[in-house]
Amino acid sequence: MDLAPGFLLCLSIFASSALFLFIRRRNNSITGKLPPGPPGWPIFGNIFDPGTMPHQTLTRLRDKYGQVIWLRLGSVNTMAILSTKAATEFFKNHDLTFAERNITETMRAHDYHKSSVALAPYGSYRRVLRRLVTVDMLVNKRINETAYIRRKYSKEGFEFFVVMSRLMDLSGKGNIVDFFPWLKWLDPQGLKRKMTKDLGKAIGIASKFVKQRREDKKLSDNNKRDFLDLLLEFEGNGKDEPAKFSDQDLNIFILELFMAGSETTSSTVEWAFTELLCNPESMIKVKAELSRVVGPNKRVEENDIQKLHYLNVVIKETFRLHPPLPFLVPRRALQDNEFMGYC
Structure with missing residues (x-):
């Protein structure tokens, strides 16, 4: 089964073009083959392609270009991993090569x-x-x-x-x-x-x-x-x-x-309620499970969570539809590397 769209987006791997060109200059004997990807505009590259729902856009691009694609976002060259197979290969054999993070300016x-x-x-x-x-x-x-x-x-x-x-x-x-x-x-x-x-x-x-x-x-x-x-x-x-x-x-x-555990939790709860209100049958199942496991007029305690199996499924589906993190933690290549036939 392919990865959920939200998780696909979080597996994007960014490498600054400056670093990429620096490595190429030091390794002139290497003739690299880049992954396929959509053509971009001059200067801007593919920066306008993701749109307002980038995880859905990446899913469509996967169908056209394959499980590993190349994007140019302004001056930033980006390799995006879009399948379980590619992600498994990456984390198993290339995790340390891409161990650095690409830091956004606001996080500095x-x-x-x-x-x-x-x-x-x-x-x-x-x-x-x-x-x-x-x-x-x-x-x-x-x-x-x-x-x-x-x-x-x-x-x-x-x-x-x-x-x-x-x-x-x-x-x-x-x-x-x-x-x-x-x-x-x-x-x-x-x-x-x-x-x-x-x-x-x-x-x-x-x-x-x-x-x-x-x-x-x-x-x-x-x-x-x-x-x-x-x-x-x-x-x-x-x-x-x-x-x-x-x-x-x-x-x-x-x-x-606090950022990882509080704000993201409140955002997930809000989306879960929104989806349940739009799906009355699921809401009825959640209420029935709460009444059966916790009991009426009682507060849900943390040790009840592992017993609420259907509610856990609702939360996981909420994660899939509405990833709680609004930003990526993209990776940056430390050195030249071959990945699934591309380098």
């Missing part, structure tokens, strides 16, 4: 990309963060232990959520600067300026959380530990991993957890 505000789990340069820092997330944070035991924290809400927390929503909106907007880098100094859409302002506010709020936690730990002997405690207590070897996380690292990590 306050050096966000340097401390981000998703965008940090390939190396020891990113490996440590990912290990902490997969091994120590996003496991059932840790998530269940911190359920009481997620139930807390405050005025400052609401303000933080509002700012985070704006950041998600800014990070998802197409920025002409990313496709025509010589326009960086102009920032014609003002996205970098807005991101710098709102991200500064978010970092300020996050830093208060960190400061408050440090003070609370001095006064309390509470044995309960959450994600922030884990980060504050981290001690690396100082050689192939950082000895400690800086305040900037902590603040950015907090922001990223």
